Amino acid sequence: MSVRELVVLGTASQVPTRHRNHNGYLLRWDGQGILFDPGEGTQRQMLRAGVAAHDIDRICVTHFHGDHSLGLAGVIQRINLDQVPHPVTAHYPASGQHFFERLRYATAYRETVRLAEAPVAADGPLAVTDAYTLDARLLSHPVESYGYRLTEPDGRRVLPERLAAYGIKGPDVGRLQREGVLGGVTLDDVSEVRRGQRFAFVMDTRLCDGVHALAEGADMLVIESTFLDEDVRLATDHGHLTAGQAAAVARDAGVRHLVLTHFSQRYSDPAVFERQARAAGFDGELSIAQDLMRVPVPKR
8 A cells, every 4th residue: 555654753953852853754655765864863763653774765865964964874874784675875965975975984884785876966856766756956054955856747537427428437447547548538538637746845944946946836845944933033044944934935835734843942832833834824734743743645
């Protein structure tokens, strides 16, 4: 059975707290798993969340600040220790190549898995598979940072009332879907386009073109909201977003499910982030991320 869900491993910015680990997010996309921004402690959070090294097919790092990347060493070594049977691909800003190499070879271990390095140097597609296209967009942060977006290819939805109008039923439905035409009736005659699902992941950044491009039409947007709106100057100075700014992006982009995360340790009440997001006019599904939370990607 296909599963598309976000498994939240950590939600803290800069430093962990008693209740929030450093960043870490696993996107389950049918039979594949994409691990985003494994911060310190990710390997243990995976254990607590029931996520295995075998679940990881790609690793996507937005930038090389420690709360988004210090867990790479442990995760990579665990992938090798468990002898994951499939290749794993790592994406990260090309300007941080030396950081990636230091983390990959932080200590001695036996390499048993082919880890492909695919650094990001510009906006555009990084991978095209049957299940999705993975794109990157440059963000605005004191160090080079990229956001990521998965787009499923469009499909078609068969409409029962049109099938009935043409008298098509039983095995003939499958034949029409496979061959595209049956007795002069085309698949277009009895179906409509089903837009593919879209998932966007936006971490440390100020407002910029890349944020809006990644969020546009997303079924799920996972986005940092490090600060509350009253601290917007701090957010801008340090290259971050506020809850209201993140929600306004989602509102304008037509996002269906907004997941706010990456919270500063200075705030103790997560409910305030929700109130500010609603005050910004976002009226879709909204989750204030908590460690070990699972959030289904909205179905089409």
